[in-house]
Amino acid sequence: MRLPNQIREPEDAPQLSPLDVASLLCRARILQRAALAGAMPRLLRGKNLGLLCETRSDEAQALFRSAAEELGAHVATMPSSLSLESAPQEVQHTARMLGRLYEAVECQGLDSALVRQIGQHAGIPVFDGVAMEGHPAVQLAELLGDKTLPADNRRFMVQAMLLESIG
Numbered sequence: 829m830r831l832p833n834q835i836r837e838p839e840d841a842p843q844l845s846p847l848d849v850a851s852l853l854c855r856a857r858i859l860q861r862a863a864l865a866g867a868m869p870r871l872l873r874g875k876n877l878g879l880l881c882e883t884r885s886d887e888a889q890a891l892f893r894s895a896a897e898e899l900g901a902h903v904a905t906m907p908s909s910l911s912l913e914s915a916p917q918e919v920q921h922t923a924r925m926l927g928r929l930y931e932a933v934e935c936q937g938l939d940s941a942l943v944r945q946i947g948q949h950a951g952i953p954v955f956d957g958v959a960m961e962g963h964p965a966v967q968l969a970e971l972l973g974d975k976t977l978p979a980d981n982r983r984f985m986v987q988a989m990l991l992e993s994i995g
Contacts, residue, residue, distance in 0.1 A: 844964075853971060855988040860976055863984070871991060873900030878930040880908045880946075882937035891979075892934050892959035895986040904930070910946075912939055923949035932994045934958055953993040959986050 844852070862868050877896050881889060885905075893903045910919055919942070926933050927950040934955045935943045947954035957963050959982075969978070969985040976984070 849968065852968060852985065852988045852992060855991055856969070856972055856981075856984040859984045859987050860972055860981070863980065864975065868898055870900030872896060872994070875901040875931045875994060876929065877901050877903045877990075878926055878933040879903055879905045880926070880933055880935045880938065881905065882908050888936055888957070888960040891983060892936070892986060895959065895983045896990060898983070899987055899990070901990075908935075908938055910938070910942060912942055914942075916945075919945045920949045922946070924951070927951040932990065936960060955989070955993075958989055965989060
């Protein structure tokens with residue numbers, strides 16, 4: 829399921845195939861077991877991820893940051909000045925810059941059409957709210973069972989999605 833310019837969108841996300849779902853769940857369960865054993869692998873060590881957001885720090889930002897950092901990644905949070913009214917050249921320039929600086933970018937609170945535009949020009953995986961409450965990852969995280977807390981299961985699923993795309 830490793831796709832170079834994959835965009836994860838809450839509203840109009842392409843349906844995951846049964847194989848994709850199985851792969852994500854398997855990877856998330858491996859991470860869950862590693863966490864329970866106290867031996868979380870640092871599979872994203874040396875990777876730089878961007879968190880582009882419109883709001884002040886919140887739970888979704890903290891979830892993305894903790895999921896990535898637990899795997900060894902560095903996360904840079906940036907406020908977004910882009911909107912649907914931004915000039916196309918500004919969006920393209922920003923997307924290309926993000927693509928040079930980061931291995932992946934999580935966008936939170938941005939319009940999905942704008943996230944798609946960023947994803948078209950960034951050349952890296954661009955996620956649309958993968959750590960936010962309404963994202964389909966939340967539903968998949970519920971399938972991880974009750975060995976760990978629901979918040980931990982969400983973190984494992986975000987980690988699985990990151991690893992599937994950039995790990």
